[in-house]
Amino acid sequence: xxxxxxxxxxxxxxxxxxxxxxxxxxxxxxxxxxxxxxxxxxxxxxxxxxxxxxxxxxxxxxxxxxxxxxxxxxxxxxxxxxxxxxxxxxxxxxxxxxxxxxxxxxxxxxxxxxxxxxxxxxxxxxxxxxxxxxxxxxxxxxxxxxxxxxxxxxxxxxxxxxxxxxxxxxxxxxxxxxxxxxxxxxxxxxxxxxxxxxxxxxxxxxxxxxxxxxxxxxxxxxxxxxxxxxxxxxxxxxxxxxxxxxxxxxxxxxxxxxxxxxxxxxxxxxxxxxxxxxxxxxxxxxxxxxxxxxxxxxxxxxxxxxxxxxxxxxxxxxxxxxxxxxxxxxxxxxxxxxxxxxxxxxxxxxxxxxxxxxxx
Amino acid sequence: xxxxxxxxxxxxxxxxxxxxxxxxxxxxxxxxxxxxxxxxxxxxxxxxxxxxxxxxxxxxxxxxxxxxxxxxxxxxxxxxxxxxxxxxxxxxxxxxxxxxxxxxxxxxxxxxxxxxxxxxxxxxxxxxxxxxxxxxxxxxxxxxxxxxxxxxxxxxxxxxxxxxxxxxxxxxxxxxxxxxxxxxxxxxxxxxxxxxxxxxxxxxxxxxxxxxxxxxxxxxxxxxxxxxxxxxxxxxxxxxxxxxxxxxxxxxxxxxxxxxxxxxxxxxxxxxxxxxxxxxxxxxxxxxxxxxxxxxxxxxxxxxxxxxxxxxxxxxxxxxxxxxxxxxxxxxxxxxxxxxxxxxxxxxxxxxxxxxxxxxxxxxxxxxxxxxxxxxxxxxxxxxxxxxxxxxxxxxxxxxxxxxxxxxxxxxxxxxxxxxxxxxxxxxxxxxxxxxxxxxxxxxxxxxxxxxxxxxxxxxxxxxxxxxxxxxxxxxxxxxxxxxxxxxxxxxxxxxxxxxxxxxxxxxxxxxx
Numbered sequence: 001x002x003x004x005x006x007x008x009x010x011x012x013x014x015x016x017x018x019x020x021x022x023x024x025x026x027x028x029x030x031x032x033x034x035x036x037x038x039x040x041x042x043x044x045x046x047x048x049x050x051x052x053x054x055x056x057x058x059x060x061x062x063x064x065x066x067x068x069x070x071x072x073x074x075x076x077x078x079x080x081x082x083x084x085x086x087x088x089x090x091x092x093x094x095x096x097x098x099x100x101x102x103x104x105x106x107x108x109x110x111x112x113x114x115x116x117x118x119x120x121x122x123x124x125x126x127x128x129x130x131x132x133x134x135x136x137x138x139x140x141x142x143x144x145x146x147x148x149x150x151x152x153x154x155x156x157x158x159x160x161x162x163x164x165x166x167x168x169x170x171x172x173x174x175x176x177x178x179x180x181x182x183x184x185x186x187x188x189x190x191x192x193x194x195x196x197x198x199x200x201x202x203x204x205x206x207x208x209x210x211x212x213x214x215x216x217x218x219x220x221x222x223x224x225x226x227x228x229x230x231x232x233x234x235x236x237x238x239x240x241x242x243x244x245x246x247x248x249x250x251x252x253x254x255x256x257x258x259x260x261x262x263x264x265x266x267x268x269x270x271x272x273x274x275x276x277x278x279x280x281x282x283x284x285x286x287x288x289x290x291x292x293x294x295x296x297x298x299x300x301x302x303x304x305x306x307x308x309x310x311x312x313x314x315x316x317x318x319x320x321x322x323x324x325x326x327x328x329x330x331x332x333x334x335x336x337x338x339x340x341x342x343x344x345x346x347x348x349x350x351x352x353x354x355x356x357x358x359x360x
Numbered sequence: 361x362x363x364x365x366x367x368x369x370x371x372x373x374x375x376x377x378x379x380x381x382x383x384x385x386x387x388x389x390x391x392x393x394x395x396x397x398x399x400x401x402x403x404x405x406x407x408x409x410x411x412x413x414x415x416x417x418x419x420x421x422x423x424x425x426x427x428x429x430x431x432x433x434x435x436x437x438x439x440x441x442x443x444x445x446x447x448x449x450x451x452x453x454x455x456x457x458x459x460x461x462x463x464x465x466x467x468x469x470x471x472x473x474x475x476x477x478x479x480x481x482x483x484x485x486x487x488x489x490x491x492x493x494x495x496x497x498x499x500x501x502x503x504x505x506x507x508x509x510x511x512x513x514x515x516x517x518x519x520x521x522x523x524x525x526x527x528x529x530x531x532x533x534x535x536x537x538x539x540x541x542x543x544x545x546x547x548x549x550x551x552x553x554x555x556x557x558x559x560x561x562x563x564x565x566x567x568x569x570x571x572x573x574x575x576x577x578x579x580x581x582x583x584x585x586x587x588x589x590x591x592x593x594x595x596x597x598x599x600x601x602x603x604x605x606x607x608x609x610x611x612x613x614x615x616x617x618x619x620x621x622x623x624x625x626x627x628x629x630x631x632x633x634x635x636x637x638x639x640x641x642x643x644x645x646x647x648x649x650x651x652x653x654x655x656x657x658x659x660x661x662x663x664x665x666x667x668x669x670x671x672x673x674x675x676x677x678x679x680x681x682x683x684x685x686x687x688x689x690x691x692x693x694x695x696x697x698x699x700x701x702x703x704x705x706x707x708x709x710x711x712x713x714x715x716x717x718x719x720x721x722x723x724x725x726x727x728x729x730x731x732x733x734x735x736x737x738x739x740x741x742x743x744x745x746x747x748x749x750x751x752x753x754x755x756x757x758x759x760x761x762x763x764x765x766x767x768x769x770x771x772x773x774x775x776x777x778x779x780x781x782x783x784x785x786x787x788x789x790x791x792x793x794x795x796x797x798x799x800x801x802x803x804x805x806x807x808x809x810x811x812x813x814x815x816x817x818x819x820x821x822x823x824x825x826x827x828x829x830x831x832x833x834x835x836x837x838x839x840x841x842x843x844x845x846x847x848x849x850x851x852x853x854x855x856x857x858x859x860x861x862x863x864x865x866x867x868x869x870x871x872x873x
Contacts, residue, residue: 006379010759011710219732223718231708236667237699238719239688 005346012344019340020290020297024304026340027332035325044319049311049329061196062310063303065268068205069094069260069280071302074287075212075295076256082216082293083225084232085249089135089150090257091281092157093128097258098265099160100127102180102272105187105265106169116186121262128258129251131157136250140243146250158277165272180272189267201263205302208256212295225249257281283309286334305330366429368393368552369414369521374423376409383409385576386423391521391569396543396553398563398584401573402596402794403765407556410573411523414554415447416440428520438469446514447523452506456499460492464513484515488542502859503652504535511542522546523554528562530653533822533855540566558596558795559823560589574598597795606806610830613643616814617664617695617783618676622683624663632656634663637840639833641783641814646805648829649818649840652858656838657818658700661787664816665697666690677783692723694782698772700791700818702765706772709761713753714742716760717775724779741778749774749804766797773801777808784808787818802828822854834858 028046036042053059073090080087087093101120108116134153138144162178171181189199216222228235228245236242260280269276287305291297312326367390376384384406391397401407412418414425416434424431427443434440437447454463465477472480481494490508498506507527514522524543528536543553543566555567563570563584570584572595579595622637634656641647651657662668664675666687675683677693685693699705707716717738722728727737742756751771753763760768769789776784789805790798805828809815818835819825825832825846832849834841834857841857 010762218735220722220728221731223715223733227708227711227719230710231704233701233705234708234719237665237687237697237705239666239686239691241686 002350004349005342006349008345008347012347015340015344016292019343020292020301020337022340023290023333023336026336027329030336031329031332034328035321040321041319045315045321045325048315048318048321049308049326051311052314053307053310056314059310059314061193061198063306064198064202066309067299067302067306068201069264070284070287070305071205071299072201072208072260072263073253073257073281073284074291074298074302075209076253077284077288078291078293078295078298079212079216079225080249080253081229081288083228083245083249085246085253086147087132087135087150087250087253088147088285089132089152089154089281090253090284091277091279092150092154093131093254093257094261094264094281095154095157095161095277096131097124097128097261098269098276099157099164099261099272100124100258101262101265102164102169102183105183106180108187109181109184111184112186114186117189117266120187120266121259124258124262124265125255126258128254128256128261130254131258132250132254133247136247139250140246146246154281161272161276162274165274169272171271178274182271183266187266188270189263197268199263199267201260201267204259204263206299208259209295209299216295221248257284283330286330286337289334290337304333308333365393367391367426368395368428369554370426370429371410371414372424372426374410374413374420374425376406376413376418377421378409382576384413384420387573387578388423389571389578389581391552391554393520393552394547394550395569396547396555396567398567398570399554399556399573400558400560400563400570400592400596402558403792404575404794405573405596406576407573408525411447411525411554411556414440414521415445415523441469441517441519444518444520445523446517446519446521448507448510448514448525448527450525450527450529452510454498454506454509457497459495459497460501460509461494463498463509464494464516467513468516480516481512484512488515488545489538490542503530503654504532504538507531507539515546519551521552521554523556525556526558527555528557528559529820532652532858533851534859536562560584560592561823563592564589572596593795599796610644610809612645612830613812614678615640615642616678617641617816619664620674620676622660622663622670622674624659624668624670627659627662627668632659632838634659634838637835637838639840639843641816643782643812643814644809645831646809646815646817646829647843648825648832648846649816649835650822650825650832650854650858651818651820651835653820655835657787657835659838660835660840661697661699661785661818664785665695665699688723691720691779691781694780695785696720696776696779696781696783697785698769698776698787698789700787702768702772703761707760707768710759712757712759713746713751713763713771714739714756716771717742717745717756721775721779742775745771745774745778748778750800764794766793769793770797770800773804777804780811781808781813783814783816785816785818788820789817790821790824791819822851822858826851 028050032042032046035045053063073094077087077090100123104120104123131153135146135149138149139146165178165180169180171177171179173181189201191197191199192203224240224245227238228240232242265272283305287298287301290304291301308326308329315321315325316323370390372388374384374387387410399407413420416436416439425434461478464481465474478494485492490512492505492508527539531539547553557563567584569581571581572579572592574596584592618640619637622634624634626633632655637660639647663670666685670683672681672684677695680693682690682693703709718727718733721741725741727734739756745751746753749770751774752767763771789801805815817825817829829846831843832846833843834854836857
């Protein structure tokens with residue numbers, strides 16, 4: 001008996017929803033097996049990583065705070081990826097957005113006023129957009145692949161943090177620590193649930209996703225992104241220029257990554273430190289794909305990945321799992337998802353050798 | 361042709377089932393030695409499937425194949441060649457960077473020393489008048505010359521049955537005549553030929569017998585010389601054929617489209633540069649552009665519909681310089697186009713028809729409000745296209761990719777025509793489309809011209825252009841011939857223009873590999 005992949009007449013809607021669920025389930029099963037084989041309590045690890053953050057209500061606020069930046073960046077990336085614009089450098093755009101917001105916070109240090117936070121948001125988005133426009137410019141003018149340039153610029157942006165917090169932006173009271181001074185009250189995001197760490201960024205993330213969903217499904221902009229990704233020649237024929245689409249995709253994804261950077265720096269961090277880059281920009285790539293490049297799906301996917309972050313920390317303390325375990329689980333999820341996606345366009349058929357009769 | 365001799369090839373009750381479609385249903389016919397036998401049918405009638413089973417690419421589910429009276433199982437193409445069955449495919453498998461000799465050597469089942477092979481190639485070429493220099497690089501050859509390589513490759517095996525799959529779709533009329541001479545010579549020497557085509561006048565001119573397939577079933581086996589083209593066409597499509605209604609003594613109005621000194625470098629490595637293309641099309645006029653594929657037709661279409669920008673004054677819509685306008689801007693000014701490639705260029709296969717209407721019809725019929733799409737309006741418009749152009753689709757929500765080629769083409773034509781364009785540019789309007797749909801598309805083009813639009817039809821099918829257009833020019837190597845009246849043009853003249861520099865073996869080898 002043999003198995004053969006056979007092209008479906010139409011892509012399967014069921015599989016489009018089933019493969020993300022299957023990818024998460026497979027990650028848990030294979031993860032449990034792998035960690036058992038290398039000598040950890042595999043089942044315990046999976047329980048701590050995937051279930052404890054859900055069952056322990058004290059962890060819910062952590063989930064919200066971790067999910068927010070993942071959702072915002074993931075929404076931006078899902079829009080760009082729809083148009084086959086492969087912005088891999090959201091981490092760098094997130095960092096530059098955070099730095100620009102920090103700049104405003106330091107400039108307005110000691111001042112009060114409602115306008116400081118909105119100004120920081122604008123600066124964050126502008127910073128992300130500006131940083132994303134470098135790969136956009138190189139791609140449209142010189143046909144340089146944006147995957148490489150956006151990725152490499154991420155490493156440059158990390159060095160920019162180190163330069164600024166060791167030099168011009170160094171905290172004068174920081175006894176030599178490489179960090180900026182703590183932002184003043186007006187430059188910190190308010191918490192929305194008293195007594196928790198849930199800040200304004202969490203509802204903003206949900207709002208961004210809903211607005212993006214609306215725009216992607218109802219507007220000419222969203223149509224442009226979908227048609228350029230699905231059939232570039234048809235898009236050109238329909239009057240959507242490729243270069244303009246690349247610019248739009250990079251600016252939107254970069255701007256949202258920059259917004260996430262601002263919300264992180266003004267929310268949980270409240271000062272720029274060397275530990276600001278937390279790989280949200282890279283994890284958001286998994287979020288975008290797990291969410292089926294659909295902004296509403298990205299909300300769910302953002303929460304799932306936040307669970308693995310929070311659960312990974314729990315498992316470090318409870319069963320001594322190394323920090324890298326979280327990354328392994330996240331990467332497995334992406335692999336299973338991408339591998340499973342072939343079932344959307346193809347079905348598996350059993351083939352009896354030597355006969356060509358159909359087996360349904 | 362002695363009737364007592366066993367048949368060269370005999371098919372008895374051949375049946376082949378694919379998921380969801382019975383491609384061949386109990387097909388039986390036979391080919392005598394030295395007979396030129398036509399296999400006639402529309403796209404999807406089952407011709408290719410049948411031939412693939414004869415050549416060993418597929419196996420029948422039921423039925424038997426007899427070769428010289430004996431039952432055979434043809435396991436693969438190598439086995440077919442060993443029996444003496446040769447095949448020339450519609451799409452050539454040649455390496456452009458290699459020479460004719462190298463290409464032929466690569467395709468041989470047995471390894472033969474190059475010198476000996478060259479001798480045999482030259483012998484076959486002289487015997488059948490297939491003139492070709494074995495040391496030329498394939499990239500410098502015209503399509504007709506490339507086909508000769510494939511024929512020589514098949515003839516080297518000294519076949520007893522040669523299968524030709526739509527061989528003339530890429531040839532100029534003169535090249536078709538040369539091909540027919542070769543095939544007649546072969547038949548006279550006893551080689552049987554199975555000739556697949558849907559061009560009826562060729563079959564009448566060449567073939568002794570015609571087997572007509574429709575929807576996987578054998579409809580009739582007849583003598584094409586006793587039939588009219590019309591009677592065969594009706595058997596092929598299974599119904600009466602409607603005549604094109606073309607008004608006589610048509611008067612043309614104002615010039616609507618000027619192309620003036622349009623020159624453009626090749627957009628990519630495989631493209632063709634356009635050289636000083638000039639023509640004018642008036643309201644109500646259908647202007648045909650003939651030519652062998654790959655001579656700049658695609659580039660010309662892209663330049664006209666705005667996908668490739670040109671010098672602003674090289675293209676004018678009325679008096680308006682349009683060369684630098686985007687496709688959307690040109691559409692706003694009344695220029696619509698239908699590209700050759702339907703799925704992926706004219707339409708997005710994974711999108712619904714309704715979403716495909718948004719692609720080009722979003723502005724003129726008003727489907728966009730403040731940057732947001734009115735999907736209700738798109739659906740209404742799509743339903744109108746489906747109804748007016750009798751597109752066979754489940755509804756506005758079906759994906760474009762689920763439609764057959766002919767139905768998708770009817771939808772795309774309808775989508776553009778219902779926008780009432782003042783200029784319509786169409787490339788290969790009926791390529792790969794069944795006869796019923798082709799007639800509907802032709803009538804739609806005539807009606808639009810009647811309503812006062814200027815129309816450009818780019819086609820490789822000369823018959824189509826001669827029946828459809830009022831005026832005609834030929835494109836070759838990116839250059840357009842002067843415009844002629846269709847009534848005044850002779851087929852020979854057009855054929856020579858189509859051949860142009862390409863038909864001439866003395867031509868400079870302009871395309872390095």
